[in-house]
Amino acid sequence: xxxxxxxxxxxxxxxxxxxxxxxxxxxxxxxxxxxxxxxxxxxxxxxxxxxxxxxxxxxxxxxxxxxxxxxxxxxxxxxxxxxxxxxxxxxxxxxxxxxxxxxxxxxxxxxxxxxxxxxxxxxxxxxxxxxxxxxxxxxxxxxxxxxxxxxxxxxxxxxxxxxxxxxxxxxxxxxxxxxxxxxxxxxxxxxxxxxxxxxxxxxxxxxxxxxxxxxxxxxxxxxxxxxxxxxxxxxxxxxxxxxxxxxxxxxxxxxxxxxxxxxxxxxxxxxxxxxxxxxxxxxxxxxxxxxxxxxxxxxxxxxxxxxxxxxxxxxxxxxxxxxxxxxxxxxxxxxxxxxxxxxxxxxxxxxxxxxxxxxxxxxxxxxxxxxxxxxxxxxxxxxxxxxxxxxxxxxxxxxxxxxxxxxxxxxxxxxxxxxxxxxxxxxxxxxxxxxxxxxxxxxxxxxxxxxxxxxxxxxxxxxxxxxxxxxxxxxxxxxxxxxxxxxxxxxxxxx
Amino acid sequence: xxxxxxxxxxxxxxxxxxxxxxxxxxxxxxxxxxxxxxxxxxxxxxxxxxxxxxxxxxxxxxxxxxxxxxxxxxxxxxxxxxxxxxxxxxxxxxxxxxxxxxxxxxxxxxxxxxxxxxxxxxxxxxxxxxxxxxxxxxxxxxxxxxxxxxx
Numbered sequence: 001x002x003x004x005x006x007x008x009x010x011x012x013x014x015x016x017x018x019x020x021x022x023x024x025x026x027x028x029x030x031x032x033x034x035x036x037x038x039x040x041x042x043x044x045x046x047x048x049x050x051x052x053x054x055x056x057x058x059x060x061x062x063x064x065x066x067x068x069x070x071x072x073x074x075x076x077x078x079x080x081x082x083x084x085x086x087x088x089x090x091x092x093x094x095x096x097x098x099x100x101x102x103x104x105x106x107x108x109x110x111x112x113x114x115x116x117x118x119x120x121x122x123x124x125x126x127x128x129x130x131x132x133x134x135x136x137x138x139x140x141x142x143x144x145x146x147x148x149x150x151x152x153x154x155x156x157x158x159x160x161x162x163x164x165x166x167x168x169x170x171x172x173x174x175x176x177x178x179x180x181x182x183x184x185x186x187x188x189x190x191x192x193x194x195x196x197x198x199x200x201x202x203x204x205x206x207x208x209x210x211x212x213x214x215x216x217x218x219x220x221x222x223x224x225x226x227x228x229x230x231x232x233x234x235x236x237x238x239x240x241x242x243x244x245x246x247x248x249x250x251x252x253x254x255x256x257x258x259x260x261x262x263x264x265x266x267x268x269x270x271x272x273x274x275x276x277x278x279x280x281x282x283x284x285x286x287x288x289x290x291x292x293x294x295x296x297x298x299x300x301x302x303x304x305x306x307x308x309x310x311x312x313x314x315x316x317x318x319x320x321x322x323x324x325x326x327x328x329x330x331x332x333x334x335x336x337x338x339x340x341x342x343x344x345x346x347x348x349x350x351x352x353x354x355x356x357x358x359x360x361x362x363x364x365x366x367x368x369x370x371x372x373x374x375x376x377x378x379x380x381x382x383x384x385x386x387x388x389x390x391x392x393x394x395x396x397x398x399x400x401x402x403x404x405x406x407x408x409x410x411x412x413x414x415x416x417x418x419x420x421x422x423x424x425x426x427x428x429x430x431x432x433x434x435x436x437x438x439x440x441x442x443x444x445x446x447x448x449x450x451x452x453x454x455x456x457x458x459x460x461x462x463x464x465x466x467x468x469x470x471x472x473x474x475x476x477x478x479x480x481x482x483x484x485x486x487x488x489x490x491x492x493x494x495x
Numbered sequence: 496x497x498x499x500x501x502x503x504x505x506x507x508x509x510x511x512x513x514x515x516x517x518x519x520x521x522x523x524x525x526x527x528x529x530x531x532x533x534x535x536x537x538x539x540x541x542x543x544x545x546x547x548x549x550x551x552x553x554x555x556x557x558x559x560x561x562x563x564x565x566x567x568x569x570x571x572x573x574x575x576x577x578x579x580x581x582x583x584x585x586x587x588x589x590x591x592x593x594x595x596x597x598x599x600x601x602x603x604x605x606x607x608x609x610x611x612x613x614x615x616x617x618x619x620x621x622x623x624x625x626x627x628x629x630x631x632x633x634x635x636x637x638x639x640x641x642x643x644x645x646x
Contacts, residue, residue, distance in 0.1 A: 052635065165556065169510065169549040176517070176542045183535035188527060190535055191517065214579070221575055222567040225606060388606035389617055392599050395575075399583060400591075400625055404635065412583035420576055427567070428506045446538040453532035 008355035011056045012363065020053070021360060024061040025367050028068020029375045033075040034382060034390060035082045040326045040433075042069045044212045045394065047334055048205060048401030055338045055353055060360040062334055066327055067119055067310050067364045068371075070270060074111040074303055075376050079104055079234060080383050087270035087306040090278040094291065094298030101294055105238035110296045111303040112237055112372045114252060118304035119365030121256045122263060122311025126318075127358045129264070130347070133319035137344035142455065143463050145344065146448035147473035149441050152322030154480040164484045166430045174438020175445065177202050184447050197410045204333050204439060206402050206411040210418025211432045212326070213398050217391045218423035225387045236377045240296070251281050252300050259305035263312020270309035277305030307368075311361060318354060320344055323440060326433035332440050337405075343444060502564040507554035514546040574605045590640030595622035 011017060024046075031042035046065050050058035073085030078095035091111060098107035140148060153171060180191045181201030192198035255277040262273040281301035282291045291298050314331075316322045321343035323329035332342045340350060347354050402415045422432055456462035464471045521536040521543065528534065582598040599618035608614055626646050630636045639646060 052633075163553075163556075165549055165552050169546065169553055172542055172546040172549060173510075176539060176546060179539040179542065185533060186527065186529065186535050188535045190526075190539060191520065193520075218572050218575060221606060222569075222572050386608065388603055388608045391606060392602045392617070393621055395579065395582075395602060396595055396599065396621060396625070399586065399595075400629070400637065403586070403591075403637065404629070409583065409587050412586065413580075416576075416579045416583055419579070423572070424506065427565075428503050450532040450538060458531045 004351040004355040005359065007352045008056075008359050011352065011356045012060070012360050016053070016057050017060065017360075020057045020061045021064050021364055021367060022371065024064025025068040025364055025371050026375050028065035028070075029072035029075070029368075029372060030379045030382065031065065032069030032072025032085050033376075033379045034385070035076050035080075037069075037390070037394070038085045038216075039066055039069040039073075039087070040330065041213045041216055041394070042066075043327055043330050044209050045397050045401060047208070047330060047337075048405050050334060051337060051405050055340065055350075056356040056360075058338055059331070059334060059353070059357055060364075062331060063357065063361050064364045064367075066331075067307070067361070067368065070307055070310055071112070071115040071119075071303075071368050071372060072379070073306075074115065074299075075108065075379060076383055078107045078111065078299075079380060085270075087274055087309075088302070089271060090274040090302035090306075091299055093278070093302075094293070094295050097292070097294035098296075098299075099234075103294070104234040105236055106240060107294070107296075107299060108234075108237045108372075108376055109239045110299045112369060112376075113240065114255075114300040114302075114304040115307040115372070116365060116369045117252055118256045118259055118307035119310060119368060120362065122260050122308040123358070123362040123365050124311075125260045125264075126311040126314050126361060130315045130319040130354075130358075133315060134344065134347040137320055138348060140344050140469070141467075142448040142451035143467050144470045144473070146445065146452050146463070147467075147470040147477070148320060148322070148344070149445045149448060151473050151477050151480070152316075152320070153437065153441055153445070154477050163429055166428075167434045170425065170430045170432065171434035171438040174435035174440075175442035176438075177207065177435075178439045178442030179446065184443065185450060202414055202439075203402075203406070203408070203411045205337060205405055206415040207418045207439060208330055208333055208436055209398050209402055210415040211422035211435060212330075213394055214415060214419025215422030215426055215432065217394050217398075218419060219426055220387065220391060222423075222427070225391075234377070234380055237373045239373075244296075247286055248297060248300060251285055251297050252304055254284075255281060255301040255304040256308045259308025260312045262305070263309035264315050270306040270313075273309045274302040274306040277301045307365075311365075314357075314361070317342075318346060318357065321346060321441075321444070323437055326436060329433060329436045329440050333436070336440065342440075501557065501562055503560075503562050504554060504557040507550060507557045511547065511550040511554055514543055514550050518543040518547060571605050575602060578602060578605070587638045588641075590642075590646060591637035592622050592626050592646035593640050595625075 027046070028042060031037050032039060042065050043062055046062060050061050053061065069085060070087050073083050073088030074091045074095065077083040077088040077091040078099055081092050081096040083089045083092055095107045095111065098104065137148070181189065181199055183190055189199050258277040258280065259273045262276065278298060278301045281297050282288055285297040287295050287297050313325060313328050317328040317331060321332065323332050335342045340346065398415060399412060402411050405411070426432060452463060453460065464474060518540065521540050526536050531537065578598060578601045582594055586594050596618045599621065600614060603614045603618065626637060630639070
């Protein structure tokens with residue numbers, strides 16, 4: 001990996017590379033600050049525009065939007081008490097009271113420094129942990145790959161807010177959608193019902209944009225709209241003095257470690273990390289009595305943890321090809337659209353690209369400090385924008401994005417169908433990240449299962465007898481799937 | 496209407512029926528019967544069986560829970576859905592700019608926007624700037640109208 005760093009830096013330090021990092025971070029901060037867009041929709045809207053780029057700038061643009069949007073969520077959380085992204089919900093608790101006291105600039109200063117520290121720490125974790133994990137997974141054959149992908153799909157259980165059954169059903173629908181079109185072994189058309197446009201299968205991008213962005217528009221339109229509100233006085237970010245950090249470094253490091261650790265676990269997410277870290281800070285901070293009334297320790301805990309998740313979540317994504325959440329699922333979809341097969345061989349086959357991703361992610365997190373200071377003041381007036389304009393603009397951008405990729409009107413129809421389907425399911429409590437995870441991992445799951453069965457002459461039990469890694473992974477799969485059942489039984493016994 | 500029939504139980508039932516229909520279609524005579532893992536319908540059938548089991552479990556849970564339907568702006572959602580379908584259907588024939596201007600005006604009206612001057616400015620400026628960006632700066636053309644090559 002170290003040998004590839006000079007070539008990777010050559011990729012980044014071009015005009016295109018630097019523009020992508022700066023523009024992506026600025027765009028991410030703005031999109032993240034707008035309530036209702038969120039990191040997943042922001043990344044989904046930008047995805048189509050990456051398809052005219054070469055691989056490294058495309059992935060770096062998405063990473064910049066991702067990291068920028070997680071930070072940007074804190075701007076609206078602090079200024080208007082509405083988190084731009086769910087990850088920043090915990091930031092409202094102490095950020096908004098500081099704004100009410102006339103300290104909005106200082107609150108954003110604490111959140112900016114905490115976000116930068118969390119992001120940089122997570123990029124260091126990514127650089128060191130991902131290659132180790134990938135090296136371990138290099139010896140995997142189809143049977144181990146099947147067990148690994150199955151384990152990756154069990155993260156559906158953890159991203160299924162509310163109902164595990166509905167999450168698993170959405171995942172099964174996603175896997176099924178991935179089977180529509182040509183069979184990977186025989187080439188025979190499956191479930192096309194005579195429509196030649198389905199022979200290549202459903203366009204992944206059209207489905208991703210439909211179920212995340214368009215369904216979000218329909219979901220928000222189905223409720224009462226926000227008219228756009230007023231702001232407290234805000235004259236730009238005020239960086240806290242060094243003396244004000246006294247007694248807060250320990251909390252910052254602890255929250256960063258919590259975010260990094262939670263980020264590596266598939267499906268746990270930045271919002272969970274922010275709340276766990278906030279709860280821990282509230283328990284252990286010397287200023288715990290001030291929590292909820294504008295205490296900087298609360299902002300530091302939430303913002304350092306949610307930004308630390310970004311790099312952590314990329315560890316299983318890049319090392320094993322397992323997306324930890326909806327955003328990393330979109331990242332994997334991007335790799336696929338750029339002709340790169342995500343999986344255990346990704347790092348070995350694309351060392352320069354991966355080194356560029358690592359280095360670029362590190363630079364993006366450093367850029368958050370100056371760009372956050374520059375952009376936040378300019379982005380603040382956008383928070384007054386009426387939701388109606390934002391939703392209309394998202395619709396138009398969805399259409400442009402999907403059409404722009406292949407110029408195929410059928411993809412637009414697929415997007416609208418996916419949007420309506422996603423809206424109907426989301427209204428009934430079906431989560432959408434499992435559907436996309438299923439669609440991304442489905443083809444690898446199918447091919448590894450069928451190759452494994454061909455190797456073992458159709459004996460599925462042989463998957464476990466001569467393959468200790470596959471056996472271990474399958475035991476973990478069974479444990480993860482049965483855990484919610486044990487938990488509900490235990491809960492009902494206690495109650 | 497019986498209390499066990501709710502929007503949620505009907506969604507569960509619809510998913511069960513769709514899964515069942517897809518599973519039945521996997522036995523269509525047009526598929527080559529190659530047997531075992533070579534069979535093109537081998538994997539989809541496993542997934543569809545899981546789909547059916549989970550849809551059945553969801554249906555049972557929803558019928559037992561009897562969750563009442565949440566009221567929502569159904570007409571607005573229907574309007575946006577129809578407008579979106581018409582937008583993508585006419586996009587290639589009438590061009591991106593014209594269809595987008597009409598689409599933006601319709602969506603903003605459906606979203607209860609009543610500041611007419613701002614609506615018109617937004618509906619012209621957003622698609623217009625996208626046309627300038629894609630068709631004239633990036634030279635990656637979006638569909639143009641039959642009236643002029645400019646938009």
